Amino acid sequence: xxxxxxxxxxxxxxxxxxxxxxxxxxxxxxxxxxxxxxxxxxxxxxxxxxxxxxxxxxxxxxxxxxxxxxxxxxxxxxxxxxxxxxxxxxxxxxxxxxxxxxxxxxxxxxxxxxxxxxxxxxxxxxxxxxxxxxxxxxxxxxxxxxxxxxxxxxxxxxxxxxxxxxxxxxxxxxxxxxxxxxxxxxxxxxxxxxxxxxxxxxxxxxxxxxxxxxxxxxxxxxxxxxxxxxxxxxxxxxxxxxxxxxxxxxxxxxxxxxxxxxxxxxxxxxxxxxxxxxxxxxxxxxxxxxxxxxxxxxxxxxxxxxxxxxxxxxxxxxxxxxxxxxxxxxxxxxxxxxxxxxxxxxxxxxxxxxxxxxxx
Amino acid sequence: xxxxxxxxxxxxxxxxxxxxxxxxxxxxxxxxxxxxxxxxxxxxxxxxxxxxxxxxxxxxxxxxxxxxxxxxxxxxxxxxxxxxxxxxxxxxxxxxxxxxxxxxxxxxxxxxxxxxxxxxxxxxxxxxxxxxxxxxxxxxxxxxxxxxxxxxxxxxxxxxxxxxxxxxxxxxxxxxxxxxxxxxxxxxxxxxxxxxxxxxxxxxxxxxxxxxxxxxxxxxxxxxxxxxxxxxxxxxxxxxxxxxxxxxxxxxxxxxxxxxxxxxxxxxxxxxxxxxxxxxxxxxxxxxxxxxxxxxxxxxxxxxxxxxxxxxxxxxxxxxxxxxxxxxxxxxxxxxxxxxxxxxxxxxxxxxxxxxxxxx
Numbered sequence: 001x002x003x004x005x006x007x008x009x010x011x012x013x014x015x016x017x018x019x020x021x022x023x024x025x026x027x028x029x030x031x032x033x034x035x036x037x038x039x040x041x042x043x044x045x046x047x048x049x050x051x052x053x054x055x056x057x058x059x060x061x062x063x064x065x066x067x068x069x070x071x072x073x074x075x076x077x078x079x080x081x082x083x084x085x086x087x088x089x090x091x092x093x094x095x096x097x098x099x100x101x102x103x104x105x106x107x108x109x110x111x112x113x114x115x116x117x118x119x120x121x122x123x124x125x126x127x128x129x130x131x132x133x134x135x136x137x138x139x140x141x142x143x144x145x146x147x148x149x150x151x152x153x154x155x156x157x158x159x160x161x162x163x164x165x166x167x168x169x170x171x172x173x174x175x176x177x178x179x180x181x182x183x184x185x186x187x188x189x190x191x192x193x194x195x196x197x198x199x200x201x202x203x204x205x206x207x208x209x210x211x212x213x214x215x216x217x218x219x220x221x222x223x224x225x226x227x228x229x230x231x232x233x234x235x236x237x238x239x240x241x242x243x244x245x246x247x248x249x250x251x252x253x254x255x256x257x258x259x260x261x262x263x264x265x266x267x268x269x270x271x272x273x274x275x276x277x278x279x280x281x282x283x284x285x286x287x288x289x290x291x292x293x294x295x296x297x298x299x300x301x302x303x304x305x306x307x308x309x310x311x312x313x314x315x316x317x318x319x320x321x322x323x324x325x326x327x328x329x330x331x332x333x334x335x336x337x338x339x340x341x342x343x344x345x346x347x348x349x350x351x352x353x354x355x356x357x358x359x360x
Numbered sequence: 361x362x363x364x365x366x367x368x369x370x371x372x373x374x375x376x377x378x379x380x381x382x383x384x385x386x387x388x389x390x391x392x393x394x395x396x397x398x399x400x401x402x403x404x405x406x407x408x409x410x411x412x413x414x415x416x417x418x419x420x421x422x423x424x425x426x427x428x429x430x431x432x433x434x435x436x437x438x439x440x441x442x443x444x445x446x447x448x449x450x451x452x453x454x455x456x457x458x459x460x461x462x463x464x465x466x467x468x469x470x471x472x473x474x475x476x477x478x479x480x481x482x483x484x485x486x487x488x489x490x491x492x493x494x495x496x497x498x499x500x501x502x503x504x505x506x507x508x509x510x511x512x513x514x515x516x517x518x519x520x521x522x523x524x525x526x527x528x529x530x531x532x533x534x535x536x537x538x539x540x541x542x543x544x545x546x547x548x549x550x551x552x553x554x555x556x557x558x559x560x561x562x563x564x565x566x567x568x569x570x571x572x573x574x575x576x577x578x579x580x581x582x583x584x585x586x587x588x589x590x591x592x593x594x595x596x597x598x599x600x601x602x603x604x605x606x607x608x609x610x611x612x613x614x615x616x617x618x619x620x621x622x623x624x625x626x627x628x629x630x631x632x633x634x635x636x637x638x639x640x641x642x643x644x645x646x647x648x649x650x651x652x653x654x655x656x657x658x659x660x661x662x663x664x665x666x667x668x669x670x671x672x673x674x675x676x677x678x679x680x681x682x683x684x685x686x687x688x689x690x691x692x693x694x695x696x697x698x699x700x701x702x703x704x705x706x707x708x709x710x711x712x713x714x715x716x717x718x719x720x
Binding site for chain 1: 388402526528645
């Protein structure tokens with residue numbers, strides 16, 4: 001099935017707002033067998049919409065239009081819908097569970113034209129109804145999140161199955177939209193790269209919550225990003241106590257008790273300092289488990305032995321720790337993201353490898 | 361001048377990648393007098409591109425095409441360019457200062473068709489050349505960043521001038537693209553809402569660096585986001601020492617020395633606790649100035665007196681502090697962002713109000 005999208009709204013063509021619908025719409029439709037072949041973004045004129053729909057209806061089986069269903073003067077889509085209704089063979093409403101503007105679903109001589117509101121919060125829910133209707137009675141696709149592999153590598157590993165998967169990369173994590181029949185194969189091939197929750201922060205959070213454990217963080221190069229990610233999850237105060245951002249060495253020493261001599265001997269970016277930071281945050285916060293990381297985000301600060309992109313991560317409890325180093329090649333912002341996510345992934349690995357760890 | 365954009369690439373129509381060009385392209389062109397009236401996203405087929413260009417050339421003065429200039433098999437735009445060149449009255453190259461694929465600039469009977477690479481890092485530089493050529497000899501637009509006002513409120517305040525401004529909202533800050541002749545008026549109307557740098561974190565960073573001051577952070581509800589924002593700026597280790605993420609009360613007490621009795625009496629979200637957190641972080645990190653914040657990001661944790669969206673912020677030095685409360689109505693993620701940015705804005709206000717504050 002060949003589909004087209006039309007996004008209406010002057011604020012998008014003039015650059016006032018960034019489009020937030022094209023990628024998720026295309027993904028949702030693809031996951032139910034409708035390949036989007038063309039997307040058009042136009043202003044709020046009913047004439048443009050009419051002309052656009054006339055052209056697209058000639059070459060597509062499904063056209064999804066978003067925007068202009070509200071009540072303000074720039075909401076002119078209603079005029080076009082009224083005109084089309086008179087020629088439509090069937091006309092149905094699409095329920096809006098989170099807002100007031102219903103969607104409209106028309107059949108015009110075998111071409112299905114669907115109108116949804118422009119508000120992403122509403123239309124991102126409603127597009128799922130539309131996608132589901134393309135395969136009635138069929139199970140909905142499964143959403144998995146993977147970490148630790150790029151989307152091209154995942155597609156390569158999945159081979160033929162991968163061609164039926166949609167990939168939505170999201171800050172170093174990748175959401176996979178998978179056909180139910182392929183789920184087992186995807187899980188088997190990707191193994192532990194598939195998370196048990198929609199994000200690393202939620203996966204780690206669920207593991208901690210289930211076992212009644214608390215966590216503390218000691219961050220250097222990430223500047224607080226790990227704590228920010230953990231606290232993006234509502235309810236994270238159940239397990240996240242907080243920690244220290246020891247950006248300067250004097251804070252590593254003063255607040256985490258890392259010996260100045262150790263920093264002088266090994267350098268701030270080292271296994272020993274990561275381990276000492278972890279020990280310090282466990283002690284000062286009283287958390288059951290912790291994570292610590294120290295690295296070079298760049299662009300400055302690198303050396304031959306300790307290049308930009310290098311990070312040392314320590315995770316664990318007072319009794320047992322995992323310490324590892326990784327090297328990445330992103331820019332400063334990308335390195336910070338992948339460092340933080342890698343620390344969460346290592347903590348997840350530690351928790352999964354120590355299933356007996358529960359609060360006393 | 362009426363313009364259209366064409367974004368080519370199968371990865372965008374199928375939802376594999378999110379478009380990153382539409383909004384900045386539309387903004388850049390608008391800032392030089394070309395209003396984008398229509399945008400089309402299509403796959404990699406030369407036939408589709410040919411048909412799309414034929415249609416758009418009928419109703420537009422300028423068509424900007426991105427993508428498909430590289431050397432991989434899906435880069436099929438070259439075929440179309442070869443065909444068009446034979447009919448073009450003029451054909452010029454557009455320099456690519458950051459990559460290998462040059463742009464192509466054709467005049468087809470009064471319609472200008474411009475081809476740029478699809479890689480955002482390259483085409484976002486090159487679109488500025490294209491925009492500048494629309495007003496040769498005219499000064500380039502000025503980029504200002506504003507904080508503390510929504511884009512609709514800014515447009516309203518700017519009145520007639522505001523209609524010549526482009527607005528690019530970015531995580532609670534707003535980039536304004538302004539005609540040089542309007543800059544003074546915009547600055548006069550928006551006053552201190554216009555930052556001295558492209559972001560709050562850079563503005564605060566420059567103020568600190570210029571005066572040789574160091575800063576420490578004590579964060580509760582934002583979980584580390586303020587530290588993350590400060591350390592997004594390369595070179596922030598010159599002034600950012602770090603601090604404490606005191607998400608749990610035991611960390612406020614243990615690491616920042618906030619008295620448990622004070623928390624019990626006033627509540628964790630209070631002016632007194634924000635002030636005590638600030639005092640604690642100044643003392644333990646030895647920073648010259650600091651900021652502290654404690655609030656309710658939601659969705660849970662609110663009460664009648666201390667609703668979701670309330671935040672207390674304290675900034676200042678050992679000698680002088682500014683303490684304030686604010687109330688917002690975003691979701692958890694939005695509240696965290698606006699809390700963090702508001703704390704940076706208050707620190708900026710404090711530094712600007714104390715011009716004599718220098719290190720030693």
